[in-house]
Amino acid sequence: MLNSKIPQGSLENKWNDYKGHVKLVNPSNKRKLEIIIIGSGLAGASAASSLGELGYKVKVFCFQDSPRRAHSIAAQGGINAAKNYQNDGDSVFRLFYDTVKGGDYRAREANVYRLAEVSANIIDQCVAQGVPFAREYGGLLSNRSFGGTQVQRTFYAAGQTGQQLLIGAYQSLERQVALGNVTMYSRHEMLDIVKIDGKARGVICRNLITGQLERYFGHAVLLCSGGYGNVFYLSTNAMGSNATAIWKAHKKGAYFGNPCFTQIHPTCIPVSGDHQSKLTLMSESLRNDGRIWVPKKKDDKRRPSEIPEEERDYYLERRYPAFGNLVPRDVASRAAKERCDAGYGVGNSRMAVYLDYASAIERYGRGEAGKHHLENADADTITKLGKEVVKEKYGNLFDMYAKITGEDPYTTPMRIYPAVHYTMGGLWVDYELMTTVEGLYCLGEANFSDHGANRLGASALMQGLADGYFVIPYTIGNYMADEIRTAAISTDHPAFVEAEKEVSDRINALMNIKGSQSVESFHKQLGKIMWNKCGMARNEQGLKEAIEEIRQLKKEFWSDLRIPGGINELNNELDKANRVADFIELGELMCIDALHRRESCGGHFREEMQTEEGEALRDDEHFKYVATWEYKGDHEWKLHEEDLNFEVAKPTQRSYK
Amino acid sequence: MDHHTMSLTLQVWRQQNANARGKFVTYKVDDISPEMSFLEMFDVLNEKLVNEGSEPIAFDHDCREGICGSCSMHINGRPHGPWAATTVCQLHMRAFHDGDTIVVEPWRANAFPVVKDLVVDRSAFDRIIQAGGYISVNTGNAVDANATPIEKTHADAAFAAAACIGCGACVAACKNSSAMLFMSAKVAHLSLLPQGAPERKSRVLDMVAQMDKEGFGSCTFTEACEAVCPKEISVTNISRLNAEYLVAGLTVDK
Ligand SMILES: Cc1cc2nc3c(=O)[nH]c(=O)nc-3n(C[C@H](O)[C@H](O)[C@H](O)COP(=O)(O)OP(=O)(O)OC[C@H]3O[C@@H](n4cnc5c(N)ncnc54)[C@H](O)[C@@H]3O)c2cc1C
Ligand code: SF4
Ligand code: FES
Numbered sequence: 001m002l003n004s005k006i007p008q009g010s011l012e013n014k015w016n017d018y019k020g021h022v023k024l025v026n027p028s029n030k031r032k033l034e035i036i037i038i039g040s041g042l043a044g045a046s047a048a049s050s051l052g053e054l055g056y057k058v059k060v061f062c063f064q065d066s067p068r069r070a071h072s073i074a075a076q077g078g079i080n081a082a083k084n085y086q087n088d089g090d091s092v093f094r095l096f097y098d099t100v101k102g103g104d105y106r107a108r109e110a111n112v113y114r115l116a117e118v119s120a121n122i123i124d125q126c127v128a129q130g131v132p133f134a135r136e137y138g139g140l141l142s143n144r145s146f147g148g149t150q151v152q153r154t155f156y157a158a159g160q161t162g163q164q165l166l167i168g169a170y171q172s173l174e175r176q177v178a179l180g181n182v183t184m185y186s187r188h189e190m191l192d193i194v195k196i197d198g199k200a201r202g203v204i205c206r207n208l209i210t211g212q213l214e215r216y217f218g219h220a221v222l223l224c225s226g227g228y229g230n231v232f233y234l235s236t237n238a239m240g241s242n243a244t245a246i247w248k249a250h251k252k253g254a255y256f257g258n259p260c261f262t263q264i265h266p267t268c269i270p271v272s273g274d275h276q277s278k279l280t281l282m283s284e285s286l287r288n289d290g291r292i293w294v295p296k297k298k299d300d301k302r303r304p305s306e307i308p309e310e311e312r313d314y315y316l317e318r319r320y321p322a323f324g325n326l327v328p329r330d331v332a333s334r335a336a337k338e339r340c341d342a343g344y345g346v347g348n349s350r351m352a353v354y355l356d357y358a359s360a361i362e363r364y365g366r367g368e369a370g371k372h373h374l375e376n377a378d379a380d381t382i383t384k385l386g387k388e389v390v391k392e393k394y395g396n397l398f399d400m401y402a403k404i405t406g407e408d409p410y411t412t413p414m415r416i417y418p419a420v421h422y423t424m425g426g427l428w429v430d431y432e433l434m435t436t437v438e439g440l441y442c443l444g445e446a447n448f449s450d451h452g453a454n455r456l457g458a459s460a461l462m463q464g465l466a467d468g469y470f471v472i473p474y475t476i477g478n479y480m481a482d483e484i485r486t487a488a489i490s491t492d493h494p495a496f497v498e499a500e501k502e503v504s505d506r507i508n509a510l511m512n513i514k515g516s517q518s519v520e521s522f523h524k525q526l527g528k529i530m531w532n533k534c535g536m537a538r539n540e541q542g543l544k545e546a547i548e549e550i551r552q553l554k555k556e557f558w559s560d561l562r563i564p565g566g567i568n569e570l571n572n573e574l575d576k577a578n579r580v581a582d583f584i585e586l587g588e589l590m591c592i593d594a595l596h597r598r599e600s601c602g603g604h605f606r607e608e609m610q611t612e613e614g615e616a617l618r619d620d621e622h623f624k625y626v627a628t629w630e631y632k633g634d635h636e637w638k639l640h641e642e643d644l645n646f647e648v649a650k651p652t653q654r655s656y657k
Numbered sequence: 658m659d660h661h662t663m664s665l666t667l668q669v670w671r672q673q674n675a676n677a678r679g680k681f682v683t684y685k686v687d688d689i690s691p692e693m694s695f696l697e698m699f700d701v702l703n704e705k706l707v708n709e710g711s712e713p714i715a716f717d718h719d720c721r722e723g724i725c726g727s728c729s730m731h732i733n734g735r736p737h738g739p740w741a742a743t744t745v746c747q748l749h750m751r752a753f754h755d756g757d758t759i760v761v762e763p764w765r766a767n768a769f770p771v772v773k774d775l776v777v778d779r780s781a782f783d784r785i786i787q788a789g790g791y792i793s794v795n796t797g798n799a800v801d802a803n804a805t806p807i808e809k810t811h812a813d814a815a816f817a818a819a820a821c822i823g824c825g826a827c828v829a830a831c832k833n834s835s836a837m838l839f840m841s842a843k844v845a846h847l848s849l850l851p852q853g854a855p856e857r858k859s860r861v862l863d864m865v866a867q868m869d870k871e872g873f874g875s876c877t878f879t880e881a882c883e884a885v886c887p888k889e890i891s892v893t894n895i896s897r898l899n900a901e902y903l904v905a906g907l908t909v910d911k
Contacts (some may be wrong), residue, residue, distance in 0.1 A: 025905060046796075049796065050795075050796040053795045053796060064719055064725070064727060065725075065776075065778070065780070066779065066780065066782065066783050066823065067783075068726070068783075068823055069720075069725040069726060069727050070717055071719070071720070071725075073720065073724050073725045073822075074720045074722050074724050074725065075724075083802070083803075085803060103788060121797075121799070123774055124799035124800065124801055124802045124803045125794075125796060125797075125799045126802075127799065127802040127805075127852070128792065128794045128798065128799035128800070128852055129791070129792050129794055129852075130791075130792045130815075130819075130846065130847050130850050130852050130853055132812055132815045132816035132819050132846070132850070133802075133812075134816075135806075135807060135812045135813075136809065137809050138806060139806030139807050139808055139809060139812075140803050140806050141802055157816060157819075158816065159821065160724065161725055162724075163820075163822070164816075164819060169818065170786075171786060171790055171791035171792070172791060172794075172796075174783060174786045174787045174791060175787070175791045175792065175793060177783075177787050178787040178788070184783070186780065188781075209772060238719040238720045238721070238725065239718060239719050239720075239721060240719050249766075269804075272692045273690060273692060273693075275690065275692075275693050275697045275700070275701060276697070277694075277696070277697050277700055277721065280721075280722055281722075398749065399742075400722065400723065403740075403743060403747045403748075403749060404694075404747070404749065406691075406692075406749070406751055414687055469796045469797075470796075470797075473796065516685050516708075518707040518708060520704055520707075521704075525749065562707065562708075562710070564706075564707055564710060564711060564712045564713065565712045569674060569773070570674075570715055570772060570773045570776065572713065572715055573707065573713060602842075628812050639822070
């Protein structure tokens, strides 16, 4: 049975009560306890620095050449916190409520409430570390809005919020390295966990420079390895983002929660050709000021500037007057797909919509003209002033768009289309962030927890840092307090030897296929299947086909893959092969999960289940649960359901009209 | 948008590992569209190499959005290639013409040894940060974020310095292989903020000492670094660092 270990008591008191009663480990014992952390993104780096400060002996692993390069660095728009600095009615409760509703009532209330509670501490902590958030002229912190909310609670550092937060956490991590509390292993990839007597006790890593396999012991293991959006090949994730760490843990007993819950982000630069290696996000913050539209006429080939105002369809403002361009991501993505599928798309591929800044530039320009007492400013002056404001707010995003497309977004509306962005699914964890394997924890995007079936913008950074800075330092104590008598286990223990052998056998098997197709070509094929049949819209027939196609692809992969180079050296093709082999298996589980969930909720849209107006139709009677999958062997999984109880945020049909 | 394609000649540095001798190898690539990024052009070449059964060219990359600082190619004598304020991953093939020859090398600096082909070891940067590139604050010790207002001009200047992605192009561009631009960006970021003030003196002294230890050269202010920096980190940060260093050296209590 799944035990989510949610503390008793009222929602507001659960976390405080928990903290008040959790077991503690005294400082001299902490020095004898070792913790392994896989990942140095926001979740991993914040956990590592906090646990190092507490006195645990920490080892951190990442596959990049420096912990500072973890994928979190790429987050653009911002981080939420219930500070209510804008005095616009925000509160812990409202952030909690928005998140549960935004997730379409498929998240655990207690976790989300805790997240909202600690959100304010995150901002304090980051500012103390020197994170240069945007400020107003008075010197206080500035905020903006993100989708799915009606308050301004998002803190940001231009379009580089993730970078600044990660550098803050990275610097704290490096401080602990200097103090000798944390040892950092860059260019290391975890390829399996080691279990002894049912508990996670270590990992097997491949040194990506020498190719050697290495064994590491820990009293506990934390997986902070990020999301698995790259199952789709094309996504906004970094090229190296992968599922291997959590997939290996899954095969060793950690259940997988809601694997099919994927977030498709509405505003990304559209695909330009077959050569495309990844997709680039245009931050959701752009929907604060930009207006989204398509022509009212089908297949309109005119340039955007030639289409007069009354012939434009601002379809989000039309369909969702209350939230307009700031509806949640799943809603905005589906609306864009609907328009393009119906023949109203723009650009060469007709698979894009416009994101237009003309009216924002004019509005800001007028504001600036007013500030500078330019009563009769002409249109050019207003545009010039307006562009300056927009540049300050979104300059780096506009530059990025210009470099990629060769077009100037200050004068021509941007072309955008939805793309895979984030995975709400992940390893199932209880309230303490422990998986179904004792001593094995999962933090950040890698776990399934706080976002239900759809994550609100600016909430992933919040969750990663909440998990690492404020949750795990308490919850791990509850486990470690009983480990103080466990001496460090030698890595000569048979369990380590056996785990290493499994990894080495698999690597040899991959190298010995000596077939004819590259890893890249298999990854692309998998991506196509997933995007077409398990993407923005899913149906029974498509999913059944996808499962068959993926099984076929797996056979082909294991019989026709070609990896050049050797094992004992830096070999990027081998690294990728290890990852893609796991993506293929995970892809199958995602389709199985999507097929079983015969309802539409959040990012999971089953075409069979929709309202007359084309909105997602939930089925609370049958699916108000976390679908948690236990690995049983090749192509075999067993479903366990964690029922969700909504005591405070009562499920209703989500409406943003 | 035009839809021509290009054929190019690439001369790429190949080196099996840190101890092997490297050499330039010439490759031809065809059907390169101007919409591709430079790294996507490398993907095309690598795919071809794999299909021919030879080893693809190793290069560092991850985000492909100009923010992680992984990518690092010296293109036609310039770190990150011809476009100003642009990392290689954001460089697009529009920058080149049909028939061009492009020379691609790794970063060259004693403190950045080559690992393989175009991949170098930049861990020296992490060790410089370990020497003091942080504010010593433990989790949970923070006061309310708005308790200390920070003048917007200072906050903006700190942010501009903090934009450094740690790519190392500044070192690669410098004839002395100095890491001054990278290090000064960190010193400026932290010393411009009131939170960073208590450790100002020890920070700059310790970081400079570590930089020397790592084998980076000294700065003769040629400003080659600023010219290639993808994040437009300004050399005024170096002046700030020098001033901080001088004051710290004169007044620090040992
Ligand atoms: C372009 C983009 C923009 C975004 N913008 C926002 C935003 O504005 N606001 C917001 O809230 N969220 C945003 N997100 C989402 C957010 O950035 C991520 O969800 C979050 O940063 C994930 O952090 P993490 O610590 O869980 O994992 P990551 O940052 O992905 O870190 C994973 C770490 O694990 C390591 N790792 C993985 N596998 C292994 C292995 N097998 N062995 C060893 N190490 C391994 C990696 O090296 C890395 O260090 C954005 C995401 C993208 C793609
Ligand atoms: S200062 Fe510029 S060139 Fe140097 S590491 Fe930082 S971003 Fe790269
Ligand atoms: S790949 Fe991240 S900056 Fe170029």
